[in-house]
Amino acid sequence: MRVVVVGRGETYLKFDMHTHHSRCGHAVGSIKDYVEEAINLGLQIIGISDHSPFWGEDQDAMLPWVGMPQSEFANYVSEVLALREAYRDRIEILLGIESGFFPQHVHVYDEMCRSYPLDYVIGSVHVVDGLEIFDRARWNNLDLEAAKGQKEKYYGLVQQAAHSGAFDIIGHIDAMKGNYPEFSSIDTPSIDLTLQSIAEQGLAIEVNTSGKTKQCGGWYPSIDILKKARYYEVDVTFGSDAHEPRRIADEWDAVRNCLIGIGYREIVYYRERKKYRVPL
Template sequence: MTIKFDLHTHHHRCGHAVGEIEDYVGQAIDYGLHYIGISDHSPYFYSEEDQLYPTIAMAKSEFIPYIEEVLRLKEKYKDKIHVLLGIESDFFPNYQTLYRDEYLLHPFDYIIGSVHYVYDVNIFKKGRWDGLTTAEQVKVKEQYYELIQQSAKSGMFQILGHIDAMKGFYPAFSEIKTDMIENTLKIIGEANVAIEINTSGKTKDCGGWYPADDILERALFYDVKVTFGSDSHKPERICDDFDLVRERLKEIGFKEWAYFVEKKMVMTDL
C-alpha cells in the first residue's frame, strides 16, 4: 500500500494563505491521505514586534495557539488521519540558539528548515538579480547554498525546504554555474536530513518543482533522503502532483521516501 502524505501546508496565520487548519485536515481526509503535516511559517522570534511581516509569517503571539490547535486536531481526527505538528522555520545563522530553544519546548513531529533570505534580501524578491554581473550572481547563489549547508549541519531540522527555490521568479538561477550544489548535497547526505520535493514551484515563473531533476539525480548519488510537500496555501492544493512526483522519483532511481513522526524518520516504499 502506498502511504499518502503531505508535510508542507500553510493556513491564514502566515498572512498569505487562506483557510483554517481544519480546512486542510478535512481536505486531506477527502483526498485519502494517511498523514497531513501542518507547517506554517515560524514567527520572527528575534523581533521586538509581535508580527514583523504580517504578510509573510505568523505573529509571535500566535505560536502557542497554533501548536495547541494542531494538537487538538491531531486528537480530534486520530481515527481518520494522522495530523502531524510541523513548522516551516526560517534559518538565520545568528539566531540559531533562539529558534532552537523555542522549538525544543514543543512536541514537533518535524521542522522544515528553509532559507528565505540571502544577504538580507528575500529570495523571491523580483528584481534582486537586476544589474548583477556574472560574478555577483555566482556569489549570491553560493551564499544561498552556504546557508543551506549550515542549516543541514545545525541539527535543528528534519527536512530542508525547497532547496533551489531561488529560481522561483528567476528561472535563469538554475544556469548559474557553481560547484556549491554538489558540495551541499554531500553535506545533506552526511547530516541525514531529508529534502522535500516541493510542488509549489509550478505556480511560480520557473514552472517546475523544487528541486529540479538534475539536483535530485545528484541527491540520490549522495544518499539524500527525500520527502513530499505541496507547500499548499489553499486546501485544494494539498498533495498536488503527489503521484507524478512518485513516478519521477522512481524513474530517477529512488526506491523509498520519508515522513516524520516525533522527529523520527519513517521510510516508506515509493
C-alpha cells in the same frame, strides 16, 4: 486508515508534509479545512507546517503577512493537537513548522521548536543579504561572476542550515530560481556540496511542488538536482507547500513516479522528530 496496497504485498502511504494556513497572513483556509481536504484526497497523513514567527525579534507581530505573531504560536500548537485527537480515526495529523533560517538566531529558533511537541521542522532559507530569495531585483545589473556569488551565498546558507542541528528537512533547496529561472544554469559546484552536507547530516530534502506558483514552474528542486540527490543518497520527503487547501498533495503521483524513475525506493516522513522510511 486507508492504506494503498501496491505490488509484492507492500504498502505505501500518501502524505504531505508542507502546508500553510491563514495564520501566516498570506495563505487561505483554516487548519481544519486542510485536514478535511487531505481526507477527501485520500491521504493517510497530513503535516501542518506553518511559517515560524520571527522569534529573533523583539516585536510580537513582525511582518504579519509573512508569519504569525510570536504570541500566536502556542495557539497554533494546541489547535493542531486538538485536531489530531478529533480526527484520529480518519487521518494522522503531524505537527510541524517551516522555520525560516537566520544564522544569527538559529539557537533561539531551535530552543523554541524543542520546547513544543513538534513532529518535524522544515528549515528554509528565505532571505539572503537581507533580500527575500524571490525578489527579482537582486539580479538586476549583475555580471556572471556576481550572479554566481549570489547563488553560492544562497547555498552557503542552505549548508549552514543543514549543519545547524535545528532541522529535520531542508525546504525547497533551489527556490532562489522562483522568480529568476536563469538561476538554475549558473554553473557552480555549490549544489553538489550542499547535497553532500545534507546527506552527511542525515537530513531529508523535500520535493516541493509549488514551483508552479512562481515564474520558474516545476518543482523545487529540479529533476536534475533530484538525480544528484539520489547519487549522494539524500533522503526525500514530499511537500506541496500548499497555501490553499486545493493544492494539498499536488502532483503526488508525478513526484512518486519520478522518484521511482530515478532510482528512489523509499520516501521519508517524520514523527516526534524521528525519520520514518516507507516504500514508494
